[in-house]
Amino acid sequence: xxxxxxxxRYYPLTHAQNRIWYxxxxxxxxxxxxxxxxxxxxxxxxxxxxxxxxIRFISNNDSxxxxxxxxxxxxxxxxxxxxxxxxxxxxxxxxxxPLSRYKEWVAEQVSIGFELIExxxxxIALFRLNPxxxxxxxxxxxxxxxxxxxxxxxxxxxxxxxxxxxHSEPDSLGEYSFEAYIPAEKELQTKDRFHKDKTFWREKFxxxxxxxxxxxSDDIRAERMTFFLDEAKTQLVKQFIKRHNLSMNSFFxxxxxxxxFRTTHNEDLIVGTPVLNRSGxxxxxxxGMFVNMMxxxxxxxxxxxxxxxxxxxxxxxxxxxxxxxxxxDLLVKDLELHRKGYDQLFQICVxxxxxxxxxxxxGLRSRTRNFSRVIRSIRFICSSRIGMNPEACDxxxxxx
Numbered sequence: 428x429x430x431x432x433x434x435x436r437y438y439p440l441t442h443a444q445n446r447i448w449y450x451x452x453x454x455x456x457x458x459x460x461x462x463x464x465x466x467x468x469x470x471x472x473x474x475x476x477x478x479x480x481x482i483r484f485i486s487n488n489d490s491x492x493x494x495x496x497x498x499x500x501x502x503x504x505x506x507x508x509x510x511x512x513x514x515x516x517x518x519x520x521x522x523x524x525p526l527s528r529y530k531e532w533v534a535e536q537v538s539i540g541f542e543l544i545e546x547x548x549x550x551i552a553l554f555r556l557n558p559x560x561x562x563x564x565x566x567x568x569x570x571x572x573x574x575x576x577x578x579x580x581x582x583x584x585x586x587x588x589x590x591x592x593x594h595s596e597p598d599s600l601g602e603y604s605f606e607a608y609i610p611a612e613k614e615l616q617t618k619d620r621f622h623k624d625k626t627f628w629r630e631k632f633x634x635x636x637x638x639x640x641x642x643x644s645d646d647i648r649a650e651r652m653t654f655f656l657d658e659a660k661t662q663l664v665k666q667f668i669k670r671h672n673l674s675m676n677s678f679f680x681x682x683x684x685x686x687x688f689r690t691t692h693n694e695d696l697i698v699g700t701p702v703l704n705r706s707g708x709x710x711x712x713x714x715g716m717f718v719n720m721m722x723x724x725x726x727x728x729x730x731x732x733x734x735x736x737x738x739x740x741x742x743x744x745x746x747x748x749x750x751x752x753x754x755x756d757l758l759v760k761d762l763e764l765h766r767k768g769y770d771q772l773f774q775i776c777v778x779x780x781x782x783x784x785x786x787x788x789x790g791l792r793s794r795t796r797n798f799s800r801v802i803r804s805i806r807f808i809c810s811s812r813i814g815m816n817p818e819a820c821d822x823x824x825x826x827x
Contacts, residue, residue, distance in 0.1 A: 437496070437503040438609045442754030443704065443716045447569050448502055449756070451543065458540040460569035464797035465533060465554075466581060467562035473592065474553055474561060478514050480587040481551055481563060484580065485511055488714040490571045490605040494545050506606055514563075515552040525556050533564065541568045573718040574780065575703060577797065580714065605715040615752070624753035629761055631724055632772070636695040671734065676700075676779040677741035680723065683777050684740065688727045697724045699773040702751040720755040722772045723747055 440448055447460055485491050494507045522528040532554075541548050548568035555561040565580065615621055656664065668678050680698065687696050704719040705711045725740060759765070759772065 435505050437498060437505050438606070439613075440502055440504060441609060441612055441716070442756050443573075443718055444504075444570050445754075446720070446756045447716065451570075456540055458538050461537060461540065461566055462569055462572065462574070462577075462797075463537075463564070463566040464577065465562055465564045466584075467556075467560060467796075469560055471559075472561050473588075474516070474555070476591040477561075477563065477584075477588055478516075478553060479591055480584050481514055481553075482511050483587045484583050485549075485551070487583065488579075488603075488605075490713070490715040491547075491549055493548065493571050493605075495543055495548075495570065496545060509547075512547065515550075517552055517554045520555055520557050529554065529556055536564065536566060543568075543570075570716055572714065573716050574701075575705065575711070575717070576714045579712065603709060603712040603714075605713050608710065608713055608715065621753070624750040625757070625761070627750045628722075628753055628758050632722070632758070632762055635762070635772075636693065636697065671737055673737055673741045674744075677744050678737070679779055680744060680777050681737045681740040683775065684725055684727060685733070685736070687775065694728060695724070695726050697722055697773045699723070699776040701776070701778050702748065704752055706752070719751060719753075720776075721747060721751050722755070722758070 451460060489506055492507045492509065493504050495502060495504050497503075517532065519525040519529045519532070536550065536552075548571045550564075550566045552564045553561070554564060563584075567576070664675075664678065667673075668675060680700065683698060684696055687693065687698070699720050699722055701718050702721045703711075704717045705713075710717065723744060725743065727736065762772070764772065
């Protein structure tokens with residue numbers, strides 16, 4: 428435990444960060460909360476300017492300078508003034524099998540966790556597979572980034588690279604500071620809206636179904652199964668959604684609820700879903716950890732009309748989204764789950780993503796492959812997403 432540096436300004440963790448820190452302490456020194464991916468380009472790429480674009484990206488986003496410390500028994504964070512780190516360069520073109528060695532290297536990097544205290548929580552490297560294929564690899568700890576942050580990354584790097592190629596002035600792309608967000612989140616708790624959100628969630632979970640309360644496991648192993656819906660099936664889903672005025676998110680949520688009802692025979696169901704937790708242009712342009720977990724509770728009765736159920740879930744989800752900014756860690760505290768021996772409100776999580784990542788870099792076609800090892804403390808995660816092919820979607824499940 429360190430004593431505070433009187434010259435340094437410390438900040439408390441945000442609610443989203445608090446949730447990650449708590450689970451990280453349950454599973455220390457693991458890659459549990461690594462997220463990121465690889466972005467690969469086909470064609471001639473100016474690696475020097477791509478490196479400069481990545482360095483600019485680091486300097487433009489203050490959350491990448493976050494350091495975490497334990498000061499007088501409390502976890503705090505500060506924004507370091509470290510020099511910009513060098514971007515590592517890895518050339519696989521000299522390997523006997525460049526693609527295999529590249530895949531091994533990515534797997535190795537993904538499996539390496541971060542040291543949380545007083546250490547950088549990101550790693551970025553450039554790589555080359557052959558004279559015509561190169562790219563960059565990024566890895567972040569979930570304390571400083573979320574899935575939406577990947578959109579910000581690819582967009583900013585692409586924009587900055589284009590400016591450098593065109594020899595235009597590569598100034599900052601905007602004043603979007605995570606440091607400014609921290610006190611703003613605190614101020615939100617003084618607003619009437621915050622107290623209305625609190626009342627909404629407390630009333631919804633005044634009584635809890637024992638079947639869906641869960642204690643964390645020491646086992647963080649997981650297996651991933653991916654099922655692809657072809658174009659024809661995807662179009663059928665879209666037609667159904669349009670005909671019944673649903674959202675893709677509510678469609679997959681309802682499918683999961685029906686599945687749980689049929690397999691567990693529980694009528695009172697709770698399923699979690701990650702929510703963006705960003706309001707307005709400013710927050711949507713800040714690289715950082717914002718994602719909140721939102722519990723969704725639904726009671727289903729035998730012989731209930733399926734179409735009516737889809738409509739009910741859609742309407743109730745919209746109502747819950749209106750109150751999504753109430754921090755999940757505060758809800759867990761309000762419900763006194765820890766005192767009762769529990770630390771989760773649900774065992775199942777449904778996540779729908781339709782993020783549109785930048786797929787070109789100055790005319791070069793790019794390919795993005797994301798990885799994420801987060802939330803393995805939940806027993807089953809279902810992710811549905813629209814990928815680079817807008818006419819197909821895939822259904823991913825991570826199980827323990």
